Amino acid sequence: MDKKTVMQEAILNGLYSQDYPGHNLLTPQLVTNQADGTIWQTLQDELQHCQHFTWAVAFITTDMLVPLKALLADLADRGVSGTLLTGDYLGFNSPRVFAELMKIPNLDVKIVDQQGFHAKGYVFDHGDYQTAVIGSANFTRAALLQNTEWALRVSSRQDASLTKQLSARLADLVRTSYPLTADWLAKYKAAWRPLPTVRQAPRTAAAPITPNQMQRPALLALQQLRASGAHRGLVVSATGTGKTYLGAFAVKDSHPRRFLYVVHREQIAKKSLASFRRVIGGPASDYGLLTGNRHDWDAKYLFATVQTLAQPGTLAKLAPETFDYILVDEAHRAAAPSYQRLFDHFQPQFWLGMTATPERMDKQDVYALFDYHLAYEVRLKAALDAGMLAPFHYVGVQDYEQDGELITETTGLRYLVSDQRVKYVLEQMDYYGYCGDQPRGLIFCSRQEEARELASKFSAAGHPAVALTNEDSPRRRQQAVEQLEAGKLEYIVTVDLFNEGVDIPSLNQVIMLRNTQSAVVFTQQLGRGLRKFPGKDYVTILDFIGNYQNNFLIPLALNQDTSRQVDRARQEVQLPPTIGVSTISFRRVAAERILQSLAAVKLDSLRELRTAYQDLHQRLGRSPLLLDFYRYGEVSPLVFAENGRLANYGQFLAKMGEPVQLSDHENAVLSFVTKELVNGKRPHELVLLKLLLASAGHRCSQEELIAALRNRGAYVSPAVLQSVDDILSLSFFAVKAGKQTRRDQYGGAPLVVHDGLVDYQLAPELVAALKANPQFSTLLTDAVDTGLALSRDYDASHQFTLYQQYDRKDVCRLLNWPLDVSAPMYGYRVGDQECPIFITYRKEDGQRRNAIYDNQLENGRSLRWYTRSPRHRSSPEVQRLLATNKDGRPRVQIHLFVKRSDAVGKQFYYLGPATIQPGSVQEERLGAKQKAAVGMNLELVRPLSVRLRRLLFEEN
Known part of the structure; x- marks a missing residue:
């Protein structure tokens, strides 16, 4: 399809009917700030592909110039430059904005001399066409990343009416503008006055201080912890999120008879004293310091440095029961000997530790000091997302x-x-x-x-x-x-x-x-x-x-x-x-x-996993399970499941020195669930195992299974139910894998017995193992629960989730095939109804015989693909691929999977269903031996997303 036709169909798709093929670069689109992309990301993408750009933007703030400078610096290395048309309307743009713009060598900044210049347009020249992003968004951080803004991205050829109109308007702006110079900036700076801003009324002495969005749930968590009978608790809160005020609110809620605050620096102690008094109130005499310079022994709220407090003479003057509430700030230091003397001496009703970074380079167990009671946690990313920093x-x-x-x-x-x-x-x-x-x-x-x-x-x-x-x-x-x-x-x-x-x-x-x-x-x-x-x-x-x-x-x-x-x-x-x-x-x-x-690094090496395991062990005060890694994010459970050196998590625990005892049968069952099901790419087998493990008789009906699947929003069909039987009976794995079948590697015995006429039930040998070995029961339940948790990342209402990753074995299972034929599949397999095609975009051996996208993705959604050789149009598999029903629809549904190169591993991104472009099929001779193959253009039903296009097909 020529470029002109591609452009025409893209425009018709966006402005007339979705029946026309779309194009991820050329189809008119509404651009907004949402979870799956921002206006800034759209502008970034256009900048990285254009030959020149011209922006007409009234309002600019310095907060977006840093990332813009980084991008334009790389564009300068490629010889790409642009023009920015802006102005002094309402004095919105500060002198600093213009000063920073002048630092960018490949940006020609012009000041528009027109009354009320208020444009917000971004135009990118791509040679034979241009793209414009026009709407409500100025070049400000809020507009490009956060606000509810609308912009239309539309592409047009150079001879199009819209292109002519935009070019004329831009030319008009250029004619009525003048270059940004140091002289102009000096005059502007002398005359400029900041815009009036709406400021919050200053807090009066009488105005109460109330907990912020982080502090409210943290306070509730602390209340619940103390109500449970705990005597120690730890709060992890990023610097700047109001940690000191949180401590003050917590102390105020507890109404202590006497309170002690401990920190390592006198300056922090003084600042904290002032903050606590603002929250708690009361006379100044209630608050005191215990430092090298001050000894307010009788203060109700005492703020002490650890250096002074931990001295034997000081501790001798303070009875163990003196304070009923003690707060240790910068609690990651609490493993030091000076702090340990305090823990050994004092006996309060409650110890509260507060820190931004509980992880210590010296591996001291901070969590243990507070009985592994992590009351609340706000890390840096969450605090930034919440706008607290x-x-x-x-x-x-x-x-x-x-x-x-x-x-x-x-x-x-x-x-x-x-x-x-x-x-x-x-x-x-x-x-x-x-x-x-x-x-x-x-x-x-x-x-x-x-x-x-x-x-x-x-x-x-x-x-x-x-x-x-x-x-x-x-x-x-x-x-x-x-x-x-x-x-x-x-x-x-x-x-x-x-x-x-x-x-x-x-x-x-x-x-x-x-x-x-x-x-x-x-x-x-x-x-x-x-x-x-x-x-x-x-x-x-x-x-x-x-x-x-x-x-x-x-x-x-x-x-x-x-x-x-x-x-x-x-x-x-x-x-x-x-x-x-x-x-x-x-x-x-x-x-x-x-x-x-x-x-050059192995992030999943046993050494790395041991470190992560030890860190989480410290945090929990017990051996972590797979589900703990999912909940607390120390390491993805998939790292353990996909690690070729580990058969299952029980084996890893044994390597960590844990007393895990599993029989050969138990090891085989756990390995099967770990390697085949924990990834969560289909929840059906996991849902059934969960039902059977939870049932007193380890059995359930097909109706119960169907109800549970539908409750999770999972699709149900006779084919998928039969596939579940094939997987859990291990018949799916009755294919050679070396000297034995993979079914034999998993023990050979079915996990679930079901002949279609009676209920599902766990195999007797498995039931006996669960009763005889509590360790095995715990590990198997943990693996099932972890798989169900990970399955939330997938759309269970469909076989495959767009843009998720799958390997060939996953695809065989999810297509409900009776056997795992992933080993001999190579690039594709034409089934009776479906054909998965796997494409490695960059072949390591340089033989790029597989389907190859144009790096520029000129049509945005199609690629040339070749069958194996020797193949001809008359070959049976080619005929099955080309066959259509009476209504013209293909009999075999093509599913397209792509990865960037073999270096990224076995996982392919699912790009969705594809169709064969009419008129594109022809026999070709490939390679040095000129073997016959059939080439055809595969067209994605859904145009590729910008993110996947850049990730898979472009130089980054």
């Missing part, structure tokens, strides 16, 4: 490189502090900028000598900076913080010193000039800048990414991804998500370095 704009840029020499873990100090690297770092910091009139930045580097030299060179370059290390006194550290907040310093350069316990709300830049050794530390450092502050709309996070082995930790930390799934981590680099209104951007070279690191 200042949003961030993260940019991963490549670190300095000269003559092919890359920064690594062993790079010498001389190179790290060279004038050229310092110049490069300062240029990047200036280009990406910050929110506010002056930078207030925290820079993390790798060595103390590096910190001191960088601070010196930054200062010499006109950016006042100071280095702080663990050799500096607390007083000097505090002085540096005060100077930074006062604007006397621009940067503090440190070496992991300010990961925690430092409150600098005005920070507007966090610069990472070191290797990421730990996801925990990365999150701590990123979080330093996220506390809200008047006038701070966002914080810029600039990460200089060298050639480090641990680069793979970056996407995991940013997205709080502990799944250990390499493909998911790869997607988070190639298509970074937004978190609330925070954005993540990777420059192309930086992304390549992270992907190289991912390719």
Whole structure:
């Protein structure tokens, strides 16, 4: 189909009738901000494919310029540039916006000299056609990521009327505009006045402080915990989410006779005292300090530093029952000997621990100190999604490189502090900028000598900076913080010193000039800048990414991804998500370095799984089950299920030193459920097993099964019910797998007995095992429950869920075939009614004989595909593929599955049903031996989504 016809049918699909073929790039579409995509993502996609762009946008805010700069910097490397037409209407655009726009070398900014310029249009030139996104959205963070905005994306050929109209209007704007210059900006800045904003009335002394959206459920959880008889509890809450006020509300609710607050720094103790008094009230004499300088022994609410409190002389003056409520702030420190002396001495009615980061690098068990009672948890991502923290704009840029020499873990100090690297770092910091009139930045580097030299060179370059290390006194550290907040310093350069316990709300830049050794530390450092502050709309996070082995930790930390799934981590680099209104951007070279690191690491190694297991064991105070990993997100249960070195989770527990005793039969049953069913891609077998395990007689009727399936919204048919029988009787696996069948590998005996005339019932040998071995019963029930939980990610009303991943074995089962024929299937198998086709887009051996999309996806939905060779049009399987019913519909339904390359594993994305394009079928000669094959164009019934197109078919 030629391009003109494709465009015509795409337009007819969008504006006339869905009966015409659509096109994911060309069909007119309404673009909005929803869970599956934002207006910004649409603009990103157009930018990455256009030859030039022209935007006419009235209102712009600096909060979207950071991710725009990252994208345009990569476009500049490809020679792509654009024009931005904007103006000074209503004085909305601040002088800072224009100053930041002038930093972008491949953006020609023009000021429109027209009264009431209020346009919101984004036009992209693709050569023989253009795409326009026009609607209500200005170039602001709220409009492009969050607000209810409508925009129409429409494409038109160069000779189309709409194209001519847009070109004429843009030309008119250009004629009445003038370039943005430093002189114009100086005059604008002198005359500009900020727009009046609606401000909340200041809180009066009498106005009560009420719990926020995080604090309300946390308080309820603490009340329930204490009501259950617990004497200790832990709250995990991201920095900046109101942790101190939460503690005050909790203490107020408990009405203690005397209360003790413990922390490691006097400054924090003083601030907390003031916050508690604002919440609880009462005379000043009720509140006191116990520090090196103050000893208010008789205060009802006593705020103490651990250094003073843990001294033997101090403890001798305070009886164990002195306080009935003790709160330990920064509770991740509570494993230290000084804190342990407090736990050994005091006997309150309740201990409350509060921390933003319970995970400790020294592996001390913080959860155990609070009896594994995790009362409530709000991590960084949830707090950002809820708008409780200042949003961030993260940019991963490549670190300095000269003559092919890359920064690594062993790079010498001389190179790290060279004038050229310092110049490069300062240029990047200036280009990406910050929110506010002056930078207030925290820079993390790798060595103390590096910190001191960088601070010196930054200062010499006109950016006042100071280095702080663990050799500096607390007083000097505090002085540096005060100077930074006062604007006397621009940067503090440190070496992991300010990961925690430092409150600098005005920070507007966090610069990472070191290797990421730990996801925990990365999150701590990123979080330093996220506390809200008047006038701070966002914080810029600039990460200089060298050639480090641990680069793979970056996407995991940013997205709080502990799944250990390499493909998911790869997607988070190639298509970074937004978190609330925070954005993540990777420059192309930086992304390549992270992907190289991912390719070299085994995230599912036994060592990694052991670490995750131990961490969750600490958190729960017991051996975690598979379902615990699903609930708490330490590792996806799929990592255990799909690990080729583990037959089942019981085997993993044994490797961890747990006393697991399973017979050969029990191991085989557990391995079958783990390897075949836990992935949850079809819930039917799991629903039946759940019914049978829960039934006193381990039996149920077919009517009960059908009712349970329909209750889950699962489809039911005679074919799928027969398939369930084939799976659970193991007859589906009666195919050779080496010297024995896979049925034999799973023990050979059926799990469920059902001949179609009587009820389903568990096999007698399985029933006996469940009664004889409680461990086995627990592990089998856990595997079934985990599979049912994971099945929620799939649409059970259909065989396959669009854009989910399946391997060949999954497809054989979900097509209700009686045998697993995945091994000899290779690229496709023509069944009586359905034909799955599996395509690897990039063949590792360079023989791209399989169907190949055009990288540009010119038609958006079709591809050329070839049968095996030798095949002819007269071959039986080809004839079955081409056969149609009397109504013209194909007799065999084609299901299309695609993966990017063999490197991503065995899983293919389901792209939906496809049809054979009429007139496209012909015999061709392929390869060096010129063997005959039949080629045809497969057309997706549903146009490919932007995300899957970029993930599977484009260079990222």
